[in-house]
Amino acid sequence: MARRQIHVSIDRLRGQRDEPAPRPQKLPSDDRACPTCASTFRAEEMRHNLNVCAACGYHWPVGGRERVAQLSDDGAYDELWTELRAADPLRFVDIQPYPRRVEAAEAKGTTEALVCADARIGGRPCVIAVMDFSFLGGSMGSVVGEKFARACERAADRGVPLVTVSASGGARMQEGVLALMQMAKTIVGFEVLRDAGVPVIVVLAHPTTGGVWASFASVGDVTYAEPGALIAFSGPRVIEQTTREKLPEDFGRAESQLSNGHVDAVVDRRELSGRIGRLLGILEQPPPATASLAMSLAQNGTERAARMAQALPSIPRRLRQRVLGGEPPADGGPR
Numbered sequence: 001m002a003r004r005q006i007h008v009s010i011d012r013l014r015g016q017r018d019e020p021a022p023r024p025q026k027l028p029s030d031d032r033a034c035p036t037c038a039s040t041f042r043a044e045e046m047r048h049n050l051n052v053c054a055a056c057g058y059h060w061p062v063g064g065r066e067r068v069a070q071l072s073d074d075g076a077y078d079e080l081w082t083e084l085r086a087a088d089p090l091r092f093v094d095i096q097p098y099p100r101r102v103e104a105a106e107a108k109g110t111t112e113a114l115v116c117a118d119a120r121i122g123g124r125p126c127v128i129a130v131m132d133f134s135f136l137g138g139s140m141g142s143v144v145g146e147k148f149a150r151a152c153e154r155a156a157d158r159g160v161p162l163v164t165v166s167a168s169g170g171a172r173m174q175e176g177v178l179a180l181m182q183m184a185k186t187i188v189g190f191e192v193l194r195d196a197g198v199p200v201i202v203v204l205a206h207p208t209t210g211g212v213w214a215s216f217a218s219v220g221d222v223t224y225a226e227p228g229a230l231i232a233f234s235g236p237r238v239i240e241q242t243t244r245e246k247l248p249e250d251f252g253r254a255e256s257q258l259s260n261g262h263v264d265a266v267v268d269r270r271e272l273s274g275r276i277g278r279l280l281g282i283l284e285q286p287p288p289a290t291a292s293l294a295m296s297l298a299q300n301g302t303e304r305a306a307r308m309a310q311a312l313p314s315i316p317r318r319l320r321q322r323v324l325g326g327e328p329p330a331d332g333g334p335r
């Protein structure tokens, strides 16, 4: 049997050696598996389903701009005050300086933990202010407070509702007491809206905790929450460690806050925009018309009572005088 000659090319071997080893087939990095039911979705499916698991309804976190686009008609909005940047008045350093943390957060594409925009929901104009948990845990610092206050003033000036979505770990510790002051500032913003007769719709997303829950997030005119969202001042783990007591499974969750009366409704994210649009339509009814309707009903009631008083001579004169007006009875009749 003839031997077959084998040609070995060193160059070819070298070339092969330089080539990267074939990688195992891997799913695209934007595929995500549901932490509850392990269903996997492509990025396009996730976008179409507004980052909600189509199998079990688990709600993934949503970035600020993405959320504004989800709520707005046709995803169109005009973002406001993107030029505002956090200062570092305390020169705060933990394991790294505060400005470096802000830079790292900005590198992900958002300028702060609150995104404000002019938009329309259900065809009705409104101002939207959405917190972004991916920016330093959605913490409320001086820029968040300033943008929120400006959003309130803008809504009041334009006479349009404010729609806000909270997702926050609380006040930003790197700004110390300046961050805590934003709690009062946001409440003053709500007072401005109340004086202007402008409604506020608050949507509580996961998680809404600390100084944000203890300020504007808990005082909306209408309050919705997303399913499963943690809504509490302190998280259950912190409370359990402090009190050494076991808390119920559903502690602070949207559903338990609904049963406790802190939330008006738990609304699936896929229904949120439509629900808010319908609500804005109801709230759009001009108050003067409602007031005049109430006045006319009251007036009709008075006139009807007066007619009845005239028709019933047995009614004491003093009472008849009170109803009909005019001079009191001169004969000192029955009282």
Ligand SMILES: [Zn+2]
Residues within 6 Å of the ligand: 034, 035, 036, 037, 038, 039, 053, 054, 055, 056, 057, 058
């Ligand atoms: Zn799922």
